[in-house]
Amino acid sequence: MRDALIAAAFRLFLERGYEETTVDDIVALAGVGRRSFFRYFPSKEDVVFPDHERCLADMTAFLEASTDEDEPVRRVCDAARLVLRMYAEKPEFSVQRYRLTKRVPVLRAYELSVVWRYQRALAGYLRERFAGQRxxxxxxxxxxxxxxxxxxNALRAWLRSDGKGDAEAAVDxxxxxVQAAFGATPAPPAGELPEDVVVVVARRETPLWRVVQELETALGRG
Amino acid sequence: MRDALIAAAFRLFLERGYEETTVDDIVALAGVGRRSFFRYFPSKEDVVFPDHERCLADMTAFLEASTDEDEPVRRVCDAARLVLRMYAEKPEFSVQRYRLTKRVPVLRAYELSVVWRYQRALAGYLRERFAGQRxxxxxxxxxxxxxxxxxxNALRAWLRSDGKGDAEAAVDxxxxxVQAAFGATPAPPAGELPEDVVVVVARRETPLWRVVQELETALGRG
Structure with a gap:
């Protein structure tokens, strides 16, 4: 029933426009009552983004399942990949929604609030992991x-290309x-010398990001 | 008249609540007509954030006035300082608004959209400056x-502290x-040897951010 409502809603949004479609139109096309709609979706906006609540819950659970062994920056990057996976599961739907959202201000506002909730979840986890540090x-x-x-940045490029190309590689x-700029290296595997050193020589006027880039390469994280 | 409307609006928002106050209540208290209100503010939300449009315009003008000599990351940091200055000009008003915004979802949504517009302005400038680069x-x-x-992060800490403390120092x-992580050094002044080199030696398991921190210190940007 939930999927039928989503399918009906999108058919109407694309045919008539988002603002021009009412919840009554959607339930009529899906052949169900208004109550059923609101059992699944608090509002018309929510039917456009039916999977974000689940994805936010998955992200929270994933972060809560972390241990002190997990390098924090890597962990939040892996958490972000859950969002990509949700989009990549249904490429055609994601591209349609992207086009719709671009045209409708109320959907853009909804999307901003969802993105902000993801960002807050990641920041909350990092704040705990960094607690006591400078x-x-x-x-x-x-x-x-x-x-x-x-x-x-990577997700939108993929959506703009109509879901062609390798979204996962782009997001990776x-x-x-980001990991190169902020992450720590994992502890060296047993057997590797922890005294291993890397030397970087840079001219003073070299942009710092170039030095970091070289450093990454030297550290095998490029 | 604009200031009188803002003052009346805030008095009512704080006394009765934001949702409970209508535009009619505001214009009655300010002693003006509805038309005057809408001449200054497109909606009730806008009276809560009366200076963002001007600040966005100032930021755009500031970025447009950049030259190729300006180090791009420093430039966007300076552009962001314009926002702080707007808040710091009226500390009491900013703190009141912060408390109000925290309680009212529609105002939080408005704020997210404003923040997004600032972020897009900064990103747009950087995209142009980086054009052609990897x-x-x-x-x-x-x-x-x-x-x-x-x-x-710095602005909100200042707002949470009721506008006490040095907001500018915190934002600096x-x-x-951010500049340390992403910025370039300015070209060395004439007379300084461009061949100047810096050597960094790091153990392989050292977190990258620690190496960057040492690098900054070595490069005199700490």
Whole structure:
């Protein structure tokens, strides 16, 4: 029933426009009552983004299941990948929704609030992990924002290309960029010398990001 | 007249609540007609954030006035400082609004959309400056998000402290954090040897951010 409502809603949104479609139109096409609609969706906006609540719950559970062994920045990057997976599961639906959302201000506002909830979940986890460290909340908030921005940069490029291309590879590349700037290396596997050193030589006027890039390569994280 | 409307609106919002106050109540208290209200403010939300449009225009003008000599990350940090200045000009008003916004979902949504417009302005500028470079839009989006997150981390701490303490110093500290991660050094002044080198030696398991911190210190940007 839930899927039938989503399908009916999208058919009408695309045919008539979002604002022009009422909940009554949707339930009429789906052949169910108004009550059934509101059992699944608190509002008309929610039927456009039917999977975000589940994804937010999955993300929260994933972060809560972390241990102290998990490198925090890697963990929030992996948490962000859950969002990508939700979009990539239904490429055609995701692309349709992207086009619809771009045209309808109330949906853009809804999307911003969802993105903000993801970002807050990531930041909340990092704040806990960084507790007691210098600039803990600042670092947590900046990293969470960077992860979300990198994820969305890659996701939107994929949506703009009509879901063609490898979304996961693009998001991996984008998140590596953030991990390189903020993440720690995992502890070296047993047998590898912890005294291993890396030397970087840079001219003073070299942009810091270039030095970091070289550093990544040297550390095998490029 | 504009200031009188803002003052009347805030008096009522704080006394009765935001949802409970109508535009009619506001114009009655201010002693003007409805038309006057809507000449200044498109909606009731806008009277809560009366200075963002001007600040967005100032930010856009500031970024448009940039030259190729301006280091891009420093420039967006300076652009973000315009927002802080707007809040710091009227500390009492800013703190009242912060408390009000926290309680009213529609105002939080409005604030998210404003923050997003600032972030897009910064990202748009960086995308142009980085055009032709590797990962240009990715880097632009991530840096813009990091700048906004750092700025808001410091701004909100100041608002939570009821506007006590030095907001500018807090924002400077937060933005330095972002500049250190992403910014380039300015070209060395004439007379300084461009061949100047810096050597960093790090153990392989050292977190990358620690290496970057040392690097900053070595490069005199700590």
């Amino acid at each position: 600039d803990a909340t600042l670092r947590a908030d900046v990293i969470a924002a960077a992860v979300v921005a990198a994820h969305n 590349h984008a998140l590596r960029h | 990962d240009a839009t990715l880097r632009a989006d991530v840096i813009a998000a990091a700048v906004v997150a750092a700025h808001n 500290h937060a933005l330095r954090h």
